[in-house]
Amino acid sequence: MMKTKMIKKFIFMMAIACVATSGIAQDKLASMAPVDKKMRTIDSLSIVHLLQHEEVAQAPASALYPEWNNVYTTHYGVEIPEEYKIDLRGFHMPADSRLVTSHFGYRKTFHRNHYGTDIKVYVGDTIRAAFSGKIRIVAYEGKGYGRYVIIRHSNGLETLYGHMSKQLVKEDQMVKAGEPIGLGGNTGRSTGAHLHFETRFLGQFINPEKLFNFEMQDVKADYYVYRSNGSGSLMNATGVLAASETEDEVVEDKVEESRNFQQQRIAAQKAKPRTRIHKVQKGESLSSIAKKYKTSVSELCRLNGITQKSTLRVGQILKHS
C-alpha cells in the first residue's frame, strides 16, 4: 500500500515536471486541490492513455476496418480509400519454401480465379504469421480453404493461410511476425500439400507476388501503395518509387505462368487416371461391362449420363473410369 502510494506520488511529481513549463503553473496546480484528488486525475488520465494503447493492440487497423468479427472472410460496405500506403517492413515468410507452385490470377485449367499464391510445403511444415497482428478467423472449409487462418495486421492487410493440416492459434489471439500459426497440409480443395497464401486489403485481393519475392524470401520494397484503380506501386523508405513490375518481369511472369499451368496439367493427369473407354460388343450388357472393369452399373450410368434401362448399341462408346 505504502509502496503504491510512493510510486503514485513519484508518477505525479514526474507528470507535474513534464506538464508545468513554468513555476507559476506548478504553484497553481499545487494549490488547486488536495493531493489525493489531483492524484486521481493523473490516474484517470493515464488509464485513458493505457486504454487507447490497448485499443490499438486489440483491434489492428481499426481506423480502416469499422468492425472486428470472427465470421466473415470478406468485407461488405467498407470504404476503400483511393490510395493507401501499406507498410511491408517487419514481414516474415509464411513458409521456409521458396517454391511458388501456382500464381495469382485466372486459371485456364479450372476456369476460375486464383486469389492467392501457392507455396510448396509438406504436411507438418511450420506455417508462420507474415506480420504481427491479431487472429481473426480459425476455421475449416471442406470444399475450399480446408483448415485456414485469417490474420488482421496493423498495416491494414489481412493474410489468409489455407489447406493446413493443423491450426495452432485461437481467434482473437495476438501473434508476432514469424510466430507459428499452423502446420502445412492438404485439406480442403487441394491436390497435393501446399500453402495457399492470400493478401487482402479491406477485402480486396492483392497479388502476394506484387509485395513479396518468395524466391528471395523478402519484401519487394518497404511500402506498397495500394490504389483502388489497381495501379498499385512499390515504394522504399526514402519515398522513392522502387523498381516496380517492368515489361520484362511481366513477360517472364507469363512464361512462368504457362510453365506452371503445364505442371498443373501433368499433376492433374497423374492424380486422375485418364478416362478409359469401352466399345460395346454384341451380346454385352451394362452388368457384364461393369463386371469386366470391376465397377458398378450405377457408376457406368453416372459416367455416361444414362439410366439402367438404356439400351446399348453395338459399337457404342462407354466411359468406364
Ligand SMILES: [Zn+2]
Ligand atoms: Zn491456392
